Amino acid sequence: MPTQGSNNESVHEPQLHELRQILFGKNNEHITEAIRPKAREIVAEVFSEALKDRQDKDGSVKKVMAPLVDKSVEYSVANRKEQFVGYLYPIVGSVVRKSVTAFLSEFIERTNQLLENSLTIKGLTWRLKARQAGVPYANYVASQTFNYRVEQVFLIHRETGLLLNSVSYNQQTSEDADLISSMLTAINDFVSDSFKPNIDGNEQGLDIVKTDDFTLVVKAGPSAVLVAAVTGNMPQKVADQLQLTVEEIHNLYEGSLGKFNGDASPFADCDQQLMDCLVSELKESANLKKSKPWMAWAILLLVAFGTSYYAYKLWMIQSYVDRIQGINQQPGIMLVRVHRDGIQNIILDVLRDPHAQPITLWLHENNIPEPAVRLTEKSYLSLESSIIQARVKSLLVQYPSVTLTGTGDTFTLAGELSQQQLHELKAAITKLPGLVNTQDVLAAINVSDSEHLDIDDDTSIHTLINLKISQINSTSVEFASNSTQLSPIAKKALRLIASQGASLLTLASKAKLEINFIIIGASDANGSQSYNEVLSIKRAQEVKNALHGYGMPADKLNAIGIGIIDVPAAGNGARKVLFNVITTQASQR
């Protein structure tokens, strides 16, 4: 008797409770104490199975585990980066490769589609026709390419006309699907109200609605209606598929449909069933045409070719620019700037000595195409030794008997010239910029007619006379302090003056000029003025005697003393004898 039993239990309850407390402890601590040593074993025995059972039961294990796994992964990534990278490394490469390949092939496919749609004659014709027909281009393309295509599928709650779910071929048109489904329901209601029920007493309902472009197929179940919008010639199998799907949905969602209160979320999962209805069939011609995306490849190749051509040209022009830098090494040429202008031209600004190698020649020698170079050239005078040599060489064209020997800074001329030619050459060489040691350069030239000057030309004679006068005038003889003795150097200079003086006198007589040599003695400021005056006269006299001794006529030599030249800075320089040549016209005398 159940009532009896329950009465007994309630009577014995306090005693049982007491017994339990004795056996198990006040808070079951005897039991837990007994189990504790074995707890690990016991739990380990059933741990995996328990997890699985609980997961199967309500899926809560997953929720509990997820944050733990997240934390563990985070910890590993933060603290054991190396190992983690090691685990992932083998798969990362293939994942990246795969996604890049997928991206590229999709990109090529899309580009080709775009090109075919916009560039081919067919694409343009279709665009035109679509415009004439007043339908969007995409729809026109679909109608041309597909025999039929299910564009959109709606699942509608039959009683309320509310949208449960919808899928579409391209995701754009589904925004107002809820309004469309309500409107469809209203139209269906309108139809069933407007026409009498059929013989079986069932309501009239829409089955197929046809427009120019669209066919709406309506398949009604007891609680839900499936509507498909189809373009093109719809075959019966689409309607069959819809029928199957609407039945399947009723089977799967019977409960949710019955309890529907406006919340469409339980039907979010029926996407897959609806997707099955999005069928299409390509036209045969369109099917055949699905060949390689050659147009995209062609464009790609063209781009690649163009890019490599550009790169090649760029590389070429850059290598020219680099080579032109070397022009700076060339004597007499100074590089101002060189840079690339686009991929065709080089801008080159240089300074060039007229005696340096011509730029165009240099470019030619270095295999740089001349038309590519836009050259701006300005002249300058170079003091480089090779250019100086070149200048001298160009002078020597007039003197075939003279040859240039030596290189670099030290070079000399050798050969034989007449006195006059030598003078001319000397004058010309002196004018050349950058040449300092004219005397040394000309030292090795022999004068062929040094003995007898055969000069008739008046101006030449005058030039020669002036030359010699200036040579003598620029000569001086130095003395030691308080001395009138001639040093060996002084004697050598005096011998030269004597020979020059002799030839000067010869020339002067030809030019009918009277020549007089003034020999000016001077002294420094040491000693009294009167003593120094005497000293300076003595020095002049000594020089005069020496010159006379070397063969100069005494009557042409006038020795005078000017005493102290009081120039503190001159120092020893003041103890010297200077020369001055005076010319007068002989006829005037």
Place this chain on the structure above:
Amino acid sequence: MIQKKICLLGASGVGKTSLIKQFVEGIFSDKYLTSIGVKIDKKRVECQSDSVQLMLWDIEGIDRYCGFQPKYIRGAAAIIIVVDHTRSQSLIEGIEIFKLARDVSDVPAILAINKADLDSTWHWGEDELAELSHPFSHTFHTSAKSGANVELLFSTLAQKLLSEAEQ
């Protein structure tokens, strides 16, 4: 988000369509109304806990000579009876329509006394009106012109529907 179907009923010219226009976003032009007798718009109303998308069925003006299309009310979560307080007739007709609708559906009904921006010219006292509006769950004095109480009407409705759905 849940969706609910709401039907607006009322005599011709009481301002059902204007009332909805105050409130909604739509894609169908008004000419649907005259061709099949119903125009549908939608409006999403945000409530504190959730949001409700109202599918508003604007059903063509009904008068005593014209039949009633009970199918349009099928599946509705609520109906709104719209009357015009400048015309006594519209109230009588509205009550009649309400009775007809009650025959096919027992969902909550709301009475919207429209054109509140104009002076009342009907001959109903406050007591009589209270008596008449007794079967309605709510009564609002609305104006489609100024927008007065329109927002309130629909948000009250949405709140009510939402709390029903949560139960």
